[in-house]
Amino acid sequence: QATLATERFGKKVIVRDEVTSTQELAHQFAQEGNEEGTIIVAEQQTAGKGRLGRKWYSPKGTGIWMSIILRPSLAIQEAPQLTLVAAVAVVRAIKNVTGIEASIKWPNDLLINDRKVAGILTEMQADPDRIQSIILGIGMNVLQEEVPEELEEIATSLWKEKGVQVDRTALLAEILKELEWFYDTFLQSGLQFIKPMWEAHARGMGERITARGVNETVTGTALGITDQGVLRILDDKGNEREVYSGDLDFFHT
Numbered sequence: 219q220a221t222l223a224t225e226r227f228g229k230k231v232i233v234r235d236e237v238t239s240t241q242e243l244a245h246q247f248a249q250e251g252n253e254e255g256t257i258i259v260a261e262q263q264t265a266g267k268g269r270l271g272r273k274w275y276s277p278k279g280t281g282i283w284m285s286i287i288l289r290p291s292l293a294i295q296e297a298p299q300l301t302l303v304a305a306v307a308v309v310r311a312i313k314n315v316t317g318i319e320a321s322i323k324w325p326n327d328l329l330i331n332d333r334k335v336a337g338i339l340t341e342m343q344a345d346p347d348r349i350q351s352i353i354l355g356i357g358m359n360v361l362q363e364e365v366p367e368e369l370e371e372i373a374t375s376l377w378k379e380k381g382v383q384v385d386r387t388a389l390l391a392e393i394l395k396e397l398e399w400f401y402d403t404f405l406q407s408g409l410q411f412i413k414p415m416w417e418a419h420a421r422g423m424g425e426r427i428t429a430r431g432v433n434e435t436v437t438g439t440a441l442g443i444t445d446q447g448v449l450r451i452l453d454d455k456g457n458e459r460e461v462y463s464g465d466l467d468f469f470h471t
């Protein structure tokens with residue numbers, strides 16, 4: 219039991235024991251006309267999805283596996299910014315509930331001690347000129363005492379980092395509260411208002427990084443993001459480059 223401090227987000231909550239992916243279900247519910255703010259939560263996902271076609275490991279009863287239906291009046295090319303907005307909201311929620319300062323790995327990972335604790339996935343359904351719905355998925359490792367061996371180096375859970383059993387419902391309620399606030403603020407004021415907060419929590423800003431994009435790999439100093447959420451890197455030739463999507467590598471010093 220948790221009290222929601224939101225106006226729209228989580229007003230309708232669909233809870234399932236086992237699903238393939240809450241993303242799939244949310245797309246369905248969106249198509250059936252469900253309102254913005256409707257969320258789908260599951261105890262377990264058998265085919266959890268990550269970014270770039272990856273799998274998202276979602277064992278029973280140990281995490282927050284949720285998707286929320288959004289219907290923003292945004293231009294299609296502005297939609298990816300929602301990932302960054304959500305990342306800041308989730309960092310704040312983790313801090314408020316557990317005291318842990320997670321950091322953001324551009325564009326959509328949340329890290330604690332350089333290991334991934336949560337990921338964000340935004341998927342859009344759109345007509346040629348208009349967004350129909352955006353399904354924002356959040357996956358967070360909360361209670362896992364162990365992660366599979368192959369993920370040991372790269373993944374963690376709140377339990378592993380903090381040694382406390384965080385109440386998933388309370389955390390979910392806090393995520394919805396922060397998300398609603400950041401979402402509304404973003405729609406009203408744009409990313410430039412949220413950007414300083416994003417940059418303050420982001421890992422690797424001002425440091426040497428490599429961004430592996432679909433078409434190219436850029437190495438240099440991470441400068442921050444643009445008002446559109448595009449990553450800015452000063453490459454070794456002294457040129458400022460903009461990276462739209464990809465994976466980051468940090469260099470350990």
Ligand code: BTN
Nearest residue numbers: 239266267268269284337355357
């Ligand atoms: C990533 O880091 O690549 C994104 C991971 C997103 C996982 C969440 S869990 C709830 C929702 N349902 C899914 O199948 N994926 C997202």
